[in-house]
Amino acid sequence: MSASPTPPAGDSSPEALAATLDPARRSWVPSANAPDTDFPIQNLPFCVFRRDGEAPRVGVAIGEEIVDVSAALARGLLHGEALPAAEACRESTLNALMALGRLPARALRTQLSELLRAGGPGEELRATLAPALLVSQHAVELLLPATVGDYTDFYASVHHATNVGRMFRPDNPLLPNYKWVPIGYHGRASSLVVSGTPVHRPEGQRKGPNDAEPSVGPSRSLDYELEVAAWVGPGNALGTTIPLAEADAHLFGLSLLNDWSARDLQAWEYQPLGPFLAKNFASTVSPFIVTLDALEPFRAPIAARADGDPAPLPYLDDGHDRARGGFALTLEVWLCTARMRTGGEPAVRLSRGSFLDLYWSMGQMLTHHASNGCNLRPGDVLGSGTVSGAKSGTQGCLLELTKRAAEPITLPNGETRGFLQDGDEVVLTGYAEAPGAVRIGFGRCAGVVR
Numbered sequence: 082m083s084a085s086p087t088p089p090a091g092d093s094s095p096e097a098l099a100a101t102l103d104p105a106r107r108s109w110v111p112s113a114n115a116p117d118t119d120f121p122i123q124n125l126p127f128c129v130f131r132r133d134g135e136a137p138r139v140g141v142a143i144g145e146e147i148v149d150v151s152a153a154l155a156r157g158l159l160h161g162e163a164l165p166a167a168e169a170c171r172e173s174t175l176n177a178l179m180a181l182g183r184l185p186a187r188a189l190r191t192q193l194s195e196l197l198r199a200g201g202p203g204e205e206l207r208a209t210l211a212p213a214l215l216v217s218q219h220a221v222e223l224l225l226p227a228t229v230g231d232y233t234d235f236y237a238s239v240h241h242a243t244n245v246g247r248m249f250r251p252d253n254p255l256l257p258n259y260k261w262v263p264i265g266y267h268g269r270a271s272s273l274v275v276s277g278t279p280v281h282r283p284e285g286q287r288k289g290p291n292d293a294e295p296s297v298g299p300s301r302s303l304d305y306e307l308e309v310a311a312w313v314g315p316g317n318a319l320g321t322t323i324p325l326a327e328a329d330a331h332l333f334g335l336s337l338l339n340d341w342s343a344r345d346l347q348a349w350e351y352q353p354l355g356p357f358l359a360k361n362f363a364s365t366v367s368p369f370i371v372t373l374d375a376l377e378p379f380r381a382p383i384a385a386r387a388d389g390d391p392a393p394l395p396y397l398d399d400g401h402d403r404a405r406g407g408f409a410l411t412l413e414v415w416l417c418t419a420r421m422r423t424g425g426e427p428a429v430r431l432s433r434g435s436f437l438d439l440y441w442s443m444g445q446m447l448t449h450h451a452s453n454g455c456n457l458r459p460g461d462v463l464g465s466g467t468v469s470g471a472k473s474g475t476q477g478c479l480l481e482l483t484k485r486a487a488e489p490i491t492l493p494n495g496e497t498r499g500f501l502q503d504g505d506e507v508v509l510t511g512y513a514e515a516p517g518a519v520r521i522g523f524g525r526c527a528g529v530v531r
């Protein structure tokens with residue numbers, strides 16, 4: 082089938098990018114114009130999806146639909162500067178696209194925006210195009226969008242670090258290195274799973290403060306951690322570094338991340354080398370990657386350092402990062418227990434926090450990671466660490482919200498939770514809002530405890 086279409090315009094120029102973010106822009110895909118959609122035409126996040134029995138394909142979310150990028154390429158709708166990125170989307174993961182860098186991916190995004198906008202060339206061909214190009218998000222399986230070679234988890238919220246430190250070390254909650262060095266540990270890439278994958282309660286060694294010896298069994302303190310995942314775009318060669326001024330060029334985009342944590346295993350095993358089996362049994366990521374281009378209107382400074390705190394060392398300080406290193410995201414955690422599902426009750430929101438409430442920016446974390454010459458690769462995941470604020474109701478895990486189960490939460494149906502029970506579903510959501518911009522969202526990052 083050939084539609085002999087007029088190819089849409091769109092390149093990587095600042096003007097073309099600005100046009101994709103124009104709040105007046107609407108799509109001929111009706112669901113993209115719903116006021117509460119996470120995926121208006123201003124977003125266009127990348128994903129990988131699979132129809133029944135077919136190979137995985139790269140897509141871009143629009144409203145309730147996904148654009149099949151290879152189908153658009155095959156119909157001659159992507160051309161010129163967008164061609165390299167469109168060809169990279171023939172792969173079954175996003176790694177090849179991530180490796181190309183910001184400008185090729187931007188050219189592809191601007192052409193797709195032109196194709197999908199109301200009043201553009203795509204609308205003229207809507208009747209012939211839509212069946213070949215669009216697939217419902219509800220009719221496909223969404224996959225992990227990239228092959229993740231390495232996953233690193235940071236600890237960038239000073240509020241989380243202080244609250245947790247106080248429980249483990251009441252006299253010495255925040256260790257002296259915290260305000261100098263972005264703290265992180267190497268996580269496990271093999272157990273990163275996509276939203277919707279059930280999470281099995283881990284077994285392990287548990288030893289309470291009054292136990293003479295540890296015992297082995299299912300974790301009694303299973304928790305979630307509300308985090309943001311940054312996906313690495315182009316990497317750096319072993320032995321080279323990434324200056325902070327260039328960090329944005331190495332970040333492909335952001336997703337939501339739930340760093341499931343077994344607190345009893347963690348308390349017993351974490352010294353002296355840090356998290357291990359308490360963390361690596363599962364980490365859930367949301368399937369849609371919101372690009373830095375789509376997040377452009379939501380860049381902002383991260384929270385100011387307190388008076389008396391040290392200034393970042395020179396390699397972690399940059400004017401652009403100081404002014405725009407943060408992302409104005411609102412992040413929420415929702416819980417639905419098995420009993421709530423059976424009773425038809427809606428999920429309840431446990432917390433709402435801001436991604437600007439961090440001590441270190443994603444750029445500072447990326448630059449620090451490569452500062453010793455460690456090579457980052459396309460598709461690597463950098464977790465932000467649990468996003469918690471200073472105020473009540475902004476804490477991004479149960480450990481903090483319930484003070485290690487000492488102050489359990491009472492749910493609307495009378496159930497209580499100190500930590501997670503089997504059958505509990507945890508859903509993370511996130512969205513970006515700013516004056517003069519259309520709200521964009523991240524979709525869901527969900528998992529049920531088995």
Ligand code: MN
Binds near residue numbers: 306340466
């Ligand atoms: Mn974590």
